[in-house]
Amino acid sequence: xxxxxxxxxxxxxxxxxxxxxxxxxxxxxxxxxxxxxxxxxxxxxxxxxxxxxxxxxxxxxxxxxxxxxxxxxxxxxxxxxxxxxxxxxxxxxxxxxxxxxxxxxxxxxxxxxxxxxxxxxxxxxxxxxxxxxxxxxxxxxxxxxxxxxxxxxxxxxxxxxxxxxxxxxxxxxxxxxxxxxxxxxxxxxxxxxxxxxxxxxxxxxxxxxxxxxxxxxxxxxxxxxxxxxxxxxxxxxxxxxxxxxxxxxxxxxxxxxxxxxxxxxxxxxxxxxxxxxxxxxxxxxxxxxxxxxxxxxxxxxxxxxxxxxxxxxxxxxxxxxxxxxxxxxxxxxxxxxxxxxxxxxxxxxxxxxxx
Amino acid sequence: xxxxxxxxxxxxxxxxxxxxxxxxxxxxxxxxxxxxxxxxxxxxxxxxxxxxxxxxxxxxxxxxxxxxxxxxxxxxxxxxxxxxxxxxxxxxxxxxxxxxxxxxxxxxxxxxxxxxxxxxxxxxxxxxxxxxxxxxxxxxxxxxxxxxxxxxxxxxxxxxxxxxxxxxxxxxxxxxxxxxxxxxxxxxxxxxxxxxxxxxxxxxxxxxxxxxxxxxxxxxxxxxxxxxxxxxxxxxxxxxxxxxxxxxxxxxxxxxxxxxxxxxxxxxxxxxxxxxxxxxxxxxxxxxxxxxxxxxxxxxxxxxxxxxxxxxxxxxxxxxxxxxxxxxxxxxxxxxxxxxxxxxxxxxxxxxxxxxxxxxxxxxxxxxxxxxxxxxxxxxxxxxxxxxxxxxxxxxxxxxxxxxxxxxxxxxxxxxxxxxxxxxxxxxxxxxxxxxxxxxxxxxxxxxxxxxxxxxxxxxxxxxxxxxxxxxxxxxx
Numbered sequence: 001x002x003x004x005x006x007x008x009x010x011x012x013x014x015x016x017x018x019x020x021x022x023x024x025x026x027x028x029x030x031x032x033x034x035x036x037x038x039x040x041x042x043x044x045x046x047x048x049x050x051x052x053x054x055x056x057x058x059x060x061x062x063x064x065x066x067x068x069x070x071x072x073x074x075x076x077x078x079x080x081x082x083x084x085x086x087x088x089x090x091x092x093x094x095x096x097x098x099x100x101x102x103x104x105x106x107x108x109x110x111x112x113x114x115x116x117x118x119x120x121x122x123x124x125x126x127x128x129x130x131x132x133x134x135x136x137x138x139x140x141x142x143x144x145x146x147x148x149x150x151x152x153x154x155x156x157x158x159x160x161x162x163x164x165x166x167x168x169x170x171x172x173x174x175x176x177x178x179x180x181x182x183x184x185x186x187x188x189x190x191x192x193x194x195x196x197x198x199x200x201x202x203x204x205x206x207x208x209x210x211x212x213x214x215x216x217x218x219x220x221x222x223x224x225x226x227x228x229x230x231x232x233x234x235x236x237x238x239x240x241x242x243x244x245x246x247x248x249x250x251x252x253x254x255x256x257x258x259x260x261x262x263x264x265x266x267x268x269x270x271x272x273x274x275x276x277x278x279x280x281x282x283x284x285x286x287x288x289x290x291x292x293x294x295x296x297x298x299x300x301x302x303x304x305x306x307x308x309x310x311x312x313x314x315x316x317x318x319x320x321x322x323x324x325x326x327x328x329x330x331x332x333x334x335x336x337x338x339x340x341x342x343x344x345x346x347x348x349x350x351x352x353x354x355x
Numbered sequence: 356x357x358x359x360x361x362x363x364x365x366x367x368x369x370x371x372x373x374x375x376x377x378x379x380x381x382x383x384x385x386x387x388x389x390x391x392x393x394x395x396x397x398x399x400x401x402x403x404x405x406x407x408x409x410x411x412x413x414x415x416x417x418x419x420x421x422x423x424x425x426x427x428x429x430x431x432x433x434x435x436x437x438x439x440x441x442x443x444x445x446x447x448x449x450x451x452x453x454x455x456x457x458x459x460x461x462x463x464x465x466x467x468x469x470x471x472x473x474x475x476x477x478x479x480x481x482x483x484x485x486x487x488x489x490x491x492x493x494x495x496x497x498x499x500x501x502x503x504x505x506x507x508x509x510x511x512x513x514x515x516x517x518x519x520x521x522x523x524x525x526x527x528x529x530x531x532x533x534x535x536x537x538x539x540x541x542x543x544x545x546x547x548x549x550x551x552x553x554x555x556x557x558x559x560x561x562x563x564x565x566x567x568x569x570x571x572x573x574x575x576x577x578x579x580x581x582x583x584x585x586x587x588x589x590x591x592x593x594x595x596x597x598x599x600x601x602x603x604x605x606x607x608x609x610x611x612x613x614x615x616x617x618x619x620x621x622x623x624x625x626x627x628x629x630x631x632x633x634x635x636x637x638x639x640x641x642x643x644x645x646x647x648x649x650x651x652x653x654x655x656x657x658x659x660x661x662x663x664x665x666x667x668x669x670x671x672x673x674x675x676x677x678x679x680x681x682x683x684x685x686x687x688x689x690x691x692x693x694x695x696x697x698x699x700x701x702x703x704x705x706x707x708x709x710x711x712x713x714x715x716x717x718x719x720x721x722x723x724x725x726x727x728x729x730x731x732x733x734x735x736x737x738x739x740x741x742x743x744x745x746x747x748x749x750x751x752x753x754x755x756x757x758x759x760x761x762x763x764x765x766x767x768x769x770x771x772x773x774x775x776x777x778x779x780x781x782x783x784x785x786x787x788x789x790x791x792x793x794x795x796x797x798x799x800x801x802x803x804x805x806x807x808x809x810x811x812x813x814x815x816x817x818x819x820x821x822x823x824x825x826x827x828x829x830x831x832x
């Protein structure tokens with residue numbers, strides 16, 4: 001074992017500084033580092049992400065082929081008829097022909113733009129999912145590398161958001177501090193996620209309240225299904241956009257599917273919540289007014305969907321921030337004076353004291 | 356169980372009841388700061404208080420970072436019989452003209468910090484005063500080494516101490532004293548001058564051990580080196596004699612008088628300290644200077660491990676319940692800090708923490724079993740260096756830049772205490788056990804730096820905020 005280590009040494013600064021040139025290529029002079037690194041004991045792991053369940057091997061999907069083929073045919077038919085239309089207009093008058101052609105071009109461009117947007121939306125959703133995985137890795141394993149890349153992605157995600165500017169600046173001011181990866185993530189959570197959490201909380205409360213009222217007031221049962229659905233989709237998009245997901249239509253559907261899956265998995269955990277639901281819907285409130293009882297149930301459902309959505313869209317999985325339980329939200333939903341939410345808001349709104 | 360154990364239990368309970376009663380009206384937290392000498396206790400307390408008073412940058416101390424702590428100030432000394440921690444003096448030493456590290460802890464002292472904060476809970480906001488007193492208790496680490504004496508008889512202690520003195524790293528320092536001991540038999544008649552002579556020789560041996568480069572940690576009884584206000588008292592004029600465990604001592608012999616003094620040392624010095632201070636702590640930070648032991652070699656590291664485990668076995672660790680609130684509190688949070696982490700590059704901090712973890716393995720197991728929370732952190736209460744990369748022969752070397760203390764040396768370079776230098780102290784071993792089995796010997800050299808020159812508003816630090824968050828954070832909920 002001769003000199004497989006780096007000797008302690010000192011460079012007095014006046015001498016070392018002039019020759020201090022950084023080489024772009026680093027030669028690996030340290031020899032093969034085949035050493036076993038002891039991993040510290042893992043403190044409480046975050047629960048695995050709900051959507052990480054592996055899909056079973058799928059059989060060849062003939063239905064998908066059928067639908068795609070039919071869709072292709074329809075598109076081709078439409079294209080053909082448009083071409084014919086343009087041609088017949090050219091026969092009548094060149095001016096009308098050019099007009100139709102440009103309209104057709106516009107149609108093509110719009111369709112293309114929509115497709116691009118859909119794809120981009122899906123990609124963004126995937127990116128957030130990946131980011132979530134990376135962050136939970138950084139938090140659970142205290143891993144420097146994944147923390148660095150997760151934070152870089154987070155910064156680029158919120159770089160163009162005027163509402164995040166101040167928070168991002170606050171966060172960046174700690175960049176040079178020596179912090180453990182886990183603490184770094186915690187810091188990012190506090191500076192970047194918690195302001196967004198407050199907003200998400202408000203969005204959920206507002207939508208849930210609206211659903212409750214609409215269900216109570218609408219005369220027809222069929223109508224309130226429609227209302228609840230639109231409100232929920234609206235909320236989904238709003239929350240996803242808030243956390244940087246900015247979903248398109250398809251992405252919203254995908255997100256909705258994920259939310260349903262998340263709810264199904266988390267269902268076991270929220271047994272107590274469904275008890276509340278039962279109590280409110282069929283019990284006390286139901287006795288007061290059947291419609292209002294139903295409204296309350298719908299409101300609670302909306303709140304729960306909102307919580308699931310924010311859990312899925314939040315780039316850093318929740319850790320220390322108390323898991324927002326349904327009850328804390330419900331207080332806000334049904335307490336229109338919103339006294340109970342005050343302490344929390346004050347603490348969140350207070351800016352960090354300047355050094 | 357001996358009768359004295361009952362009495363001790365009663366004393367702990369009495370102290371606990373008293374604390375509980377005062378705690379009802381003035382919530383108080385007793386934070387113990389402990390460590391062997393030169394591990395950085397004084398600097399830690401000074402930096403901690405300074406940071407809290409000045410509202411320094413502490414992103415990981417949540418209550419502070421979120422602005423929930425509205426005010427923090429030093430309160431007049433609550434206990435009239437305890438000296439106050441000389442915060443202002445130490446601060447002046449650090450920031451004054453000829454900046455230097457403050458003098459070490461010589462005796463027990465205390466400082467009361469009061470926080471005013473915004474409680475978070477619904478009930479707390481209405482009924483809680485939003486005030487928390489934190490008593491920081493500082494005492495010399497040497498005194499801690501006395502705690503194991505409470506369970507040892509004079510004979511046991513004698514044979515153990517002499518056996519240790521005859522082992523290699525200490526033998527050279529112990530030789531004159533062992534020579535002295537050869538002429539003494541345990542049943543010699545009592546003789547005050549003789550007793551004094553042996554005690555002086557013994558103290559000199561302990562002092563030599565501590566002064567030596569082989570930084571030896573286990574040196575009880577602690578008051579011999581840190582007499583505090585006991586200097587010259589007959590309580591300190593005893594020494595181990597060559598006895599076997601369980602030997603019956605002849606009455607009026609030299610050994611008998613030594614044994615009597617040993618017993619009163621335990622009774623009058625060790626136990627009062629244990630009951631009135633040590634057993635009433637809520638939170639504890641144990642500062643460990645791993646780096647200087649690594650500097651001295653594997654023997655010193657093993658010695659440190661032994662000392663740590665002896666000290667830590669005296670802690671009353673565990674979760675507090677209502678019953679323990681009433682009858683003697685337990686330490687519910689225990690932080691092990693590998694201090695002076697600014698003497699190496701932050702990429703090695705994980706390794707440093709791993710080494711410390713290995714050293715205290717047995718204690719952490721029992722802490723886990725008892726339900727107390729513990730953590731290990733590489734800490735620099737005051738960061739005296741910056742980091743840099745030096746490229747040498749195409750190889751990037753992670754260095755630290757600071758002003759090494761005068762007389763420090765690395766390779767052939769001797770520092771004058773004025774010039775700044777970039778220092779590469781060597782890579783910490785990837786495997787923590789390498790620190791104990793001597794593989795790392797000679798490959799590491801840590802240099803002590805002077806306190807930072809231009810600090811601005813508050814001292815720079817490494818993970819001081821994380822330490823505070825761990826120790827106090829939950830009380831601001």
